[in-house]
Amino acid sequence: MALTLYVDSTRWRAHHKHVLEQFPGIVPVCKGNGYGFGHERLAEEATRFGSDMLAVGTTYEAARIKDWFSGDLLVLTPFRRGEEPVPLPDRVIRSVSSVDGVRALVGARVMIEVMSSMKRHGVTRSDLQALGSAIDDVRLEGFAIHLPLDRTDGTDAVEEVIAWMDALRGARLPLHTMYVSHVKADELARLSQQFPQTKFRARIGTLLWLGDHEATQYRGTILDVTRVAKGERFGYRQQKATSDGWLVVAAGGTSHGVGLEAPKALHGVMPRAKGVARAGLATVNRNLSPFVHGGKQRWFAEPPHMQVSILFVPADAPEPQVGEELVAHLRHTTTQFDRIVEH
Structure with a gap:
């Protein structure tokens, strides 16, 4: 006698396949309670469809999931100087949202988050000059931008990303990889077409794991x-x-x-x-x-x-x-x- 989660596995995995086809290079997100399925289960599913990277919410989640997923682990919560150290393997990539954070992670693999219209966290355009010298001491995996879900002012998500791409390029910062959150498939295609030298990778959780409500x-x-x-x-x-x-x-x-x-x-x-x-x-x-x-x-x-x-x-x-x-x-x-x- 229990509260049971029933899963139509065939339908669920068919939806995964559909999303993967729409977003080449996808980075599956597995954070919180694993979207209701648990970290271990989603790590197994990501391995099943061949993902080379899995995004988690915190360092504590990375420590728990590292034995379930053999690829790279991207920690989405930005690093802060003075945080509690958690033993993690070298395949863990830390998000950073400040120049100070970059300077504190000498030798580490880092992904730098830029400040979007979300205004949650990220480096600003005024930080870019200082960032240019700071990245010499880290292994830069790329930049990232987390966009809002709703754009009630009628602005375009692609234009916001392009503006940041131009700013980063103007500061002569490397643009080999850009991680994006909350972009549609056609928007991702537009970005890839406009910047063929940059690999765009969509970080997706809800749409991937919960997009088919009937599953x-x-x-x-x-x-x-x-x-x-x-x-x-x-x-x-x-x-x-x-x-x-x-x-x-x-x-x-x-x-x-x-x-x-x-x-x-x-x-x-x-x-x-x-x-x-x-x-x-x-x-x-x-x-x-x-x-x-x-x-x-x-x-x-x-x-x-x-x-x-x-x-x-x-x-x-x-x-x-x-x-x-x-x-x-x-x-x-x-x-x-x-x-x-x-x-």
Whole structure:
């Protein structure tokens, strides 16, 4: 009885193949919880399709995954002087976003991140002169630019990359490789055509591993079903049932990531109205669960427990059965499953 991740392996891998064909030289990204699959599993898949490099989030992730992947490991979090040292093999490449960081990594393999319109981290154009002398003491693997997902001002991602390419070229810095994040396949092709002497490599995680939503599905097993009458008290807080129905105990709780939700950027009147409605319902302890029964997402009867969730199913719905599996709409990046089943 578990929260299970079901994977249609044939379909999942067919999607990998499609993405690889669109983005030659792709660098698969495996960070966080491994996009819901785990680091080891994604390292195996990257090895399966012949990747020579795998990008991870932190040095700690690189240390854990190094025995599962034999190619180069690119650490995406930029190096900072004074960080805790983590023993890593020479095949690890460090991201650097400052001239000081470059100077502190004498002899290391480095990839230099430039400041994009994301304004998160990266060297600036005013740093380029100083950067020219600093790179003599490192093994430069290339430059990188991390672009925003949305461009609400109508600007062009390719033009932003081109502007940086021109700036780097003007500073006489080597442009043999440029790593890019959040570019489309046609944009990558445009860049490769305009700069034939530079190898562009797209760093991709979400699109590669989670791009085909029909290839994976979470399901939680029903562990117990208890009939309740309107007004009857239940649960930790002894709330009253609002109507006749069933209390359903489903596998999957806070330790799995159930009930965990990241803030969302809302655009437009309708999404904002729905957000206000959800917030209003939450104030009266009405929270929609990710579990589906009888074709509808069901309400939490009370906040999810550590390993299970208690749902309320009204009497006019099909009677839930112990052992039945409920589809759960969960975010891969915040979910920990009990088991994985491939079919």
